[in-house]
Amino acid sequence: MTLPSAPRRRPFRQLDVFADRSLRGNPLAVVLDAEDLSDEEMQRLARWTNLSETTFLLAPTDPGADYRVRIFTGSGELPFAGHPTLGTARAWLDAGGAPAGERIVQECAAGLIQVRRDGDRLAFAAPPLRRSGPLEEVDVARIARALGIPRADVRGHSWADNGPGWRVVELGDAEEVLALRPDLSAVQDLKIGVLGWHRSGGDRPPETSGAPLYEVRAFAPGFVEDPVTGSLNAGIAQWLVGRGGVPPRWTAAQGTALDRAGRVDVQVEADGTIWIGGGTVTTIEGTILA
Template sequence: MPLPAPRPRRFAQLDVFAARPQRGNPLAVVLEAEDLGVADMQRVASWTNLSETTFLLPPSVPGADYRVRIFTRSGELPFAGHPTLGTARAWLHAGGAPAGERIVQECGAGLIEVRRDGDRLAFAAPPLARSGPLEEAEVVLIAEGLGVPRSAVLAHSWADNGPGWRVVELAGAEEVLALTPDLSRIPEAKVGVMGRHRPGRGPLYEVRAFAPGGVEDPVTGSLQAGIAQWLLARGPMPAQWTATQGTALDREGRVQVSVDETGTIWVGGDTVLTIEGTILV
């Protein structure tokens, strides 16, 4: 049986967590993916060569406005932060209208709420699938991979809400930005590193995210959500704050975190539509 001929589908590329193009984390979105199989989606995601590509589908459960599947260059994720915000923005731009006050996204991690604050979007942090301190042997290995002594790691935790993030805290933002890691020491680990900015600088802390294959992610919503949950579990935090990420990659990632009166953590930022057209799939 001959393979079906590719057809044009609506396509968008966005920059997420930045107010200007080419300053945040790029995302590709295929907006008409209802008849695509997993192999098709994986092929497109590998071809775009971005950290994530998403595929919009009709919802399959009551209460959802749409369903999204999130693919990296090598596999599918149940949830990821910048794909959630970028997909919601692309869906709205294409004419999507939420049934209720908030957008409700269906994904592998369940239903994720996305709220609109003017032009800015924010997602409700999903529950952590794994939390608590890392094993000491793993902390030692991570420190070696980051090129710092074990004593430089002040605190550590799982921050896994789907992708599998671990997080370690250094003394400050300067130490985070000075890292020159050898990720061959931790080839399979997803490691976030955070350090607080000096008081009065505006943003609360700086983040870097290192993924398998020696890749540094520009701006990482899922990790930022996990860090926020970890920090709130440790003690009192402001009702809202800003974190920076991507500085070491010449990006301008700004992640806005807030906690509402119910205790829900919202992770948001700007999204910029950079490419709009069609893709043959």
Template sequence: MPPAAPFARRFAQLDVFAGRPQRGNPLAVVLDAEGLTEEEMQRVAAWTNLSETTFLLPPTSAEADYRVRIFTPSGELPFAGHPTLGSARAWLEAGGVPARERIVQECAAGLITVRRDADRLAFAAPPLLRSGPLDDADVDQLVSALGVPRSSVLGHTWADNGPGWRVLELESAEQILSLSPDLAGMRDAKLGVMGRFGPADAAARPVGGADGPLYEVRAFTLGGVEDPVTGSLNAGIAQWLAGREPMPARWTAAQGTVLDREGRIDVQVEDDGTVWIGGATVLTVEGSILV
């Protein structure tokens, strides 16, 4: 029997964690994904060749508004941050109406709450699957790949909420921006690096001066790719920082600066420890896709 003929499904592409097009992290969304096989979803994700493509489906949980499956060009993820915000925005723009005050997204990692703050969206960070310090051998391998001395590492941790992030905190945001890592040396690691802007560094911040980002973040993923802006990584970092030292109730991280992006991740830590990760989302493409 010949394969079924493809038909048009609603499609959108968005920029996430930026206030204007082509400045954040792009996401492709297939809004009418019911009936697609896993193989078809994977093929579409490989074709878009974006860091993630999502597929919206009817929920299987009575508590959820919709279900999402998240694919990279090479495999499926249980959770990711910018696909969560971008999928929620695409669902709303397509006429989705949440059953409750907040949107509830179902994904392989469970139920994720998404709230609307004026024109911005934020998700409640899911619990970490793995936390705690990295092994010494891991740290040695990673600093070697980054080309920095071990003494420049101020802290390190697992921050795995699905994708498997490791995190190194270096001495400053300036050091983060100057990195030219040997990505092949990271082997199978997915690495986030972060550095804080000091009080004297306001002029060096990408925007905002003294009111600008508190941290600069970079994310290096499998295959030697630098991710422009990464919600899951920033969620894990925020959970680590909030449990490690007194932090402001709200702060902003910058990411993507070296890639000519303007990624801004809004972080809020509530009194009960809930971490919200938010930012702007911009609809850049809408139409249909044949699958």
């Protein structure tokens, strides 16, 4: 009979991501030394933290990466996720990590992700979409039922899948998004993103106004509502850029319905690279026995 190994003290951080102060963004747990943890132990720890994601820092296997991260929800592992990318990068930097080059290079199951610093803010380069294009009508109808709205209220729809499998629907405006009272039992296996434009005097606010361009909400199986979602916002930005009519730089709001103040910075470079960024704030720092 093999006895379980004794737990070790491991550096641990909990952060708020896409926020400028604690308790207003999306929380993330980071285990900074996960080298000898098994898949089962990582999954068990992720269930225990009871957050949408928990990440585990490892030595890179790709010579071009500064570190490797594994990202777990309470039910499984993700190849990529946005707020875990920024939060893990912040925890790694604060623990003394130093990138080999100008940018931080994160290795994850989705490949190598570039992370850049802009003062005290971080941003990741949106990974390529695994699936794009309009949704099937059967999915649009299912999403409308889950959201509790008529099918006719859906103004646009698209896949925005860069790993997690997001499907996005567009409503008439931000007020419609914030008024949603979804039936989460009807979400089933769907990961649903919803966006609606903020209006000012009947028009979308200019990118120089500092106001959010649109409001986002995210619903997925296994949790009620995600406060602020980097991967979804990256997919939405790629959809909107491909569609045209957006400025080269803007801010999206998310979490308002949950009393959060999530703000996602989006910047489109001349070469088409889309950067998704925001604030990262450490809320808990210490060790965990695992």
